[in-house]
Amino acid sequence: LTRPRRAGTSQPEVSALDRQPHGSRVRHAIRLLLHYPGVAAEAEDDCERLCALEKPGVPLLLGMIEALRAQPNLSLGAIVERFRADAVGRHLSRIAASGPPPGDEAQMATEFRDVLAGLHEELDEQRFRLLGAKARVGELSSEEQDEFLALIAKSPGARRRDPAGR
Numbered sequence: 001l002t003r004p005r006r007a008g009t010s011q012p013e014v015s016a017l018d019r020q021p022h023g024s025r026v027r028h029a030i031r032l033l034l035h036y037p038g039v040a041a042e043a044e045d046d047c048e049r050l051c052a053l054e055k056p057g058v059p060l061l062l063g064m065i066e067a068l069r070a071q072p073n074l075s076l077g078a079i080v081e082r083f084r085a086d087a088v089g090r091h092l093s094r095i096a097a098s099g100p101p102p103g104d105e106a107q108m109a110t111e112f113r114d115v116l117a118g119l120h121e122e123l124d125e126q127r128f129r130l131l132g133a134k135a136r137v138g139e140l141s142s143e144e145q146d147e148f149l150a151l152i153a154k155s156p157g158a159r160r161r162d163p164a165g166r
Contacts, residue, residue, distance in 0.1 A: 025122070026057040027095065029115045032108055033064045034076055034092065035100035039112040040068035047116065053123045060088045124151055 032039055043065045050058055060083060067082060068074060074082070076096055083089030101108060131148040134140050140148060 024055070024057075025115050025118050026055050026061055028101075029061050029112060029119070030057060030064065030092070031095050031098060032101065032112045032115065033061075033068060034079055034096045036105050036108040036112075037068045037074055037076075037079065038072050038105060039109045040065045040072060042109045042113050043069070043116060046120075050116075050119055050123060052127075053119060054126060055119075055122070057088055058119075060086055060092075063089075124154065127151060 047065060048062065051062055063083065063086070064079065068079070080089075080092045080096060083092055101111070103111070127147065128151045131140065131144055131151070134144065135148060
């Protein structure tokens with residue numbers, strides 16, 4: 001399988017997902033779904049809230065979860081083909097080529113839940129930083145203020161600094 005070339009160069013096109021460290025949670029979740037599509041059933045109903053997470057590959061991950069919840073028996077080849085038109089999805093065959101993570105489906109289901117929990121934590125941290133920046137300049141709405149206080153209360157050990165991020 002050849003990689004698409006960047007316009008005007010002989011260098012291969014590099015997706016945003018490829019630029020992430022190979023240990024990224026999004027890439028790992030995608031790899032788990034490719035090799036163990038049944039783990040998509042482990043995604044909580046609030047998984048859609050991850051669409052606000054500003055990380056490469058998140059829209060693809062959410063699309064895969066949705067597709068595999070509807071059709072959990074899709075083969076690896078069918079998944080790759082289904083998302084081939086997606087800009088990031090074209091790179092699924094390379095992720096699939098890394099092979100399945102070691103373990104059985106039950107272990108991978110637990111690992112998938114853990115990866116999604118980590119992504120939710122990253123989203124909370126992203127929101128905390130955004131709301132902290134807004135708080136420093138006094139631009140929080142009352143709803144944002146409530147959310148900010150809830151994020152502070154949710155993880156007090158991780159947020160020992162001043163709530164305004166100082």
